[in-house]
Amino acid sequence: MTRKIRLGAFLPGGGQHVASWRHPDQPVDGATSFAFHRQLAETAERGLFDAYFLADNLAIGFGGAREGGNARIAGFEPVTLFSALAPLTTNIGFIATASTTYEEPYNTARKFASLDLLSGGRAGWNVVTTTGDPTAQNFNRDTQLPHAARYRRAAEHVDVVKKLWDSFEDDAFIRDKESGVFYDQEKLHESEHRGEHFQVRGPLNVPRSPQGHPVIVQAGQSEDGRGLAAATAEVIFTAHQHIETAQEFYRDIKARARGLGRSPDHILVMPGVAPFVGRTEAEAREKYNRLTALIVEEDGIGLLNGLTGGTLDLRGYDVDGPLPPAPPTEGMKSRQALIRQIADENNFSIRQLYQWIATARGHFTIVGTPETIVDTLQEWFENEAADGFNILPPWLPTGLEDFVELIVPELQRRGLFRTAYEGRTLRENLGLPYPVNLWAGARATAQAAE
Template sequence: MTRKIRLGAFLPGGGQHIASWRHPDQPADGAVSLQFHIDLARQAERGLFDAYFLADGLAVTTTEGGAARVAGLEPLTLFAALSTQTTHLGFIATASTTYEEPYNTARKFASLDVISGGRAGWNVVTTATEASARNFNLDRQHPHAHRYQRAAEHVAVVRKLWDSFEDDAFIRDKDSGAFLDRAKLHRADHKGTHFKVEGPLNVARSPQGHPVIVQAGQSEDGRALAAATAEVIFTAHSRIGTAQEFYADIKARVAGQGRDPDHVLIMPGVSPFVGRTEDEAREKYDRLTALILPEDGIALLNGLTGGTLDLTGYDIDGPLPPAPPTEGMKSRQALIRQIADENDYTIRQLYQWIASARGHYTIVGSAVQVADMLEEWFTQGAADGFNILPPWLPTGLTDFVDLVIPELQRRGLFRTEYEGRTLRANLGLPFPVNRHAAARAAAQAAE
């Protein structure tokens, strides 16, 4: 089978760009409008996207930049509703290993996976920010290393719980009265450093076995966690060279874990301003950029540099000062610094450039130019697919679906119809064999 580009759609109803809610095309209340999210999901499915992705936060904070991100909808609740309005589109929701217990996480995602017919994915995050910590009985956030140690064990427990029932555990024979084969129900019996969980989980396995595991860390700890656990990795790069380094490093780490590198998909984020011509795309970029309030831009920079950068008193048309070390998003802090230094950006120029993509790749051009960029990264060892971040909605998504998707299809790089009905099938990922069924089969084969 010819390798194809995989595509996720990152579609917060409030928009990606910090000023997107001010754009005349976008509803100002999109973040909390169910109908708007339904429309976006249907649009993404029309474009044959693999999945609708949503990030999530656990605090109200203006350091994320922009009023559109002050409040929104909890992703799993939203996706349960959207799954009833779609047929093939997957749904990747963010949930925190820092502030959730494994049993809760396993139960919620298993439920979404069953409701959607096997179209759920879990974006594993460790949740930075002091504001989030103060909402969960802490005075300060846990150190970066501690969060990742907890995350590794959290994922391991969740996967044990997802294997509580073997695929054929439920008999449901009305004539005999046999409902469940109890030999195919298993407890987790986990006792570790951070968690003690007996199990079993009270949700059955779904048509895709269990939700797809997604991860987005780029620090050393993040890479280690991704290589050991992730099936899809979202990553942020502003140039192809660093993307290629990350791609090669992760694939090597995955192989070192005894896993198949082809079963771990690396999908950098891309924020495209698409026009029928480059001039038209540039006009769209300039129009949205002009809507940024300086205070929102500065707040965005502070949030992305770990909440440690106070720009009070600095000339925004001057250079970005050094940011103190953070226990927050270390890799994103480093990326923002890199973008500023490589482009010699002032504070204003920097927040204007990252206002849509937050360190992900931003491209302004025609459909052909956008497709050229995606093809180059895909064929030159930088990506297996992309997480598309339309700058504003719904027009940014419509532009990509109507202009870029046909160009990718013309080049034979993207599907013309869905391959299957589950997220795994469409991503080309293998079905996860239940560990208990596998152990029984191995024991029988050894007899």
């Protein structure tokens, strides 16, 4: 089968750009409008996207820093929202974020297994470690966990969740009314996990779905993040400004996976891209300029405070002066480094920096025609920088509609993207293998050795 670009759609109802809620096309109540989220899901499915992706915050703001009038200040819990959207769609997957830092593995396993069943095998779990002291203060702590400690907990958390998802073997449920046998007790397994962070007996009280278990997604770029992703992730969201850094990340992740005995083809690397698309370059640039002009300075500063790790308060600095050094963070180390890189490479002032990152928070922003944008996507896809892309429309619904109506046909014309969904589950559409049940696999291995 010819390799195809995979596409995720990052669609916060309140908009992606820090000022998107002020755009005439963007509903001001989009973050808490179910009807609007349904419209977005239906549009993304019409565009044959693999998945609808949502990040999540457990405190107001980004990275612990409040973003003044941003419409993303409050919204739905993603799994709850996706459970409502699943029966209204047919093919599109739903990738929801849940924290390994503040959730227990049993709760995580149960809610994602439930979403996977409700959707007929279209669920994905975006594994995150949660940063910020304001978030910690919502969960019985004064300060955030250190970076390394968060990732040790995350690795064990994912391990426990996967064990729980394998509690029932695929054919455990017999449901024979005549004999009275509902399930095969020998095909129900306890996890019996005892580790540094968790003690979980199991089994999980939700059976496996048509795709085996939800797709595991991760987005870390630090050394610890790369290690976790290579060991556990099936899809990796990542942020890069240049093809060279994207290639370094792509090759490193694939090499690490290979070293851990995993097939590199079973890990899809999908950089984030925020496109401003116009039928002409001038139209695309006008769209960018119009949205940039709507940024409230306080919101731009608040966004930067979070993205630079929460260790630097830029209020009081000259916004037309340079970005000052930020103390090391125990928050998002890779994002702090990326923001510093963007400022230094472009010699941006604080104002210019928040204007640039306001669209996609450090992800790659492209302004151009369908042809020039697809030229870039194709270059990254064909040169070991990406297996697909997580698309971040700057404002909604227009930014998503522009992509579906202008970019998708150009991708299809070049043979880079599907013209119909390949299957009904998220795994099938992403081209990922069905996960063999832990217990059934061990039994098959033992029988083969006899």
